[in-house]
Amino acid sequence: MIEKVAIVGTGLIGTSVGLALRRAGFSCEIVGIDTSVAEVTTAVQSGAITRAGGFEDVVAADVIVLAVPVLAIMDWMKQLAPLKRPGQLCTDVGSTKLAICDLAGLYYAGGGFLAGHPMAGKESGGAALADASLFDGAMWLFTPIFEEMTAIEVEWRGWVAKFGARTMDVDAERHDKICAWVSHLPQMVSTAMSAMFEDEFAAQPELAAEFGAIGGRALREMTRLGASPYSMWRDVAFTNTKPLAATIFALEQRLAHLRENLKTPELREEFEKANAFRGKRS
């Protein structure tokens, strides 16, 4: 029975996990820890965590949820592994999984670690935007490194299901490749487009007002993720470099092909393929 949960990192995802636990009926203690006093205070005020905790609370928890950027997750794993207790589960919500699972193979060889990744988020972070329903209908991926589940892992998976999330187990390397396509590439395209527009404005300030006024829903949607924080995506780029570079390069080539065929029948083929893709998931 999980009687104490520690959430490391009370930003958007960490605080939402606390709120989702409460909404699902979890009534025991949830402690939160964050380098920002403001974030952890917001998390307490929202009811997501019982109180701000310290390192000793994390070590004493039945379930530790690492909800910080990937490299920070790996730092915490190294610190916590030597102190792990029987029956304790350490889990994470990091955006890339192979580096974390490789590290878990070294540090948690005896068990006690479950890598996870909720496919949910917003373009802006922070406890203030946390939401008990953030995971409703979202996919929560696990990339387990052990074949057998411990009792506490089964219990934790049960809570995640009660968050309203659908869960799926997938190989870590495969996870990172899929996410490079469906999550990391869209982010990088949105960042590149937003940064490019920012430069266009700086070069032609008289355009800025017109751009804002003329650009409609398409522009807003394509640049929405431009607001995403570097602090989180730096770690994604650092730990999923090759798959991500491959998807970006593929899109560069695709755009060049389209650019070279603006007046040829090849353009029709691209639109028809795009229509087919959208038709299958509209």
Next chain:
Amino acid sequence: MIEKVAIVGTGLIGTSVGLALRRAGFSCEIVGIDTSVAEVTTAVQSGAITRAGGFEDVVAADVIVLAVPVLAIMDWMKQLAPLKRPGQLCTDVGSTKLAICDLAGLYYAGGGFLAGHPMAGKESGGAALADASLFDGAMWLFTPIFEEMTAIEVEWRGWVAKFGARTMDVDAERHDKICAWVSHLPQMVSTAMSAMFEDEFAAQPELAAEFGAIGGRALREMTRLGASPYSMWRDVAFTNTKPLAATIFALEQRLAHLRENLKTPELREEFEKANAFRGKRS
């Protein structure tokens, strides 16, 4: 006084213009003409047009609204110009304006033409998706080629304002350059990404289900315009080739820069620029 409007092309935009006219209190005749009987029937049933008309109705109208793709607009202009009557206004809603205005300079040298472009639409076309409120809060650009406004032009501009749209006059060449950035580039990126995903699925069918399930809001948004019809965008690509090619090439270079710097501090600069862009228009 406008007593008869003819809408050429009763698709999404044309039918929405009819509905917006009715919502704004226009009570006289609106005839519609379309190569598709189904579309024009839907437009009649929705109340957007009084009845399906013929070529003679178009010639007899006080205001002719050309709401077909750009090359078809130009064909209509050539047909209608020799038949134009004093006090009649021919206007259009095409996505590019320089080619249309150049043609108007030849065929409507004596006046009677006003080029326009409502910055509104949906990824799918058709009269069935038409909406009286489509232009609410949207920008409706005009690229006039005559300095003075005729009485009927003033009246038509008044109706557009009553649609809930904001209007702005802009030079046609400038219009096409701005739209290449804020409208045509987002379309081509969405088409390229959707087409690329379609190919990935075909190559790895077992991925398809996972892609759909794992890809969240970001993937949906970035590929939404992948559903847009070739028939319309062919003409945009054909009549705005150079400005559009320039924006696509700029994005290719930007993506290459980002790809080459996934592990360097340059990545931070790109995210900070993107954050700045979004901060100004969130």
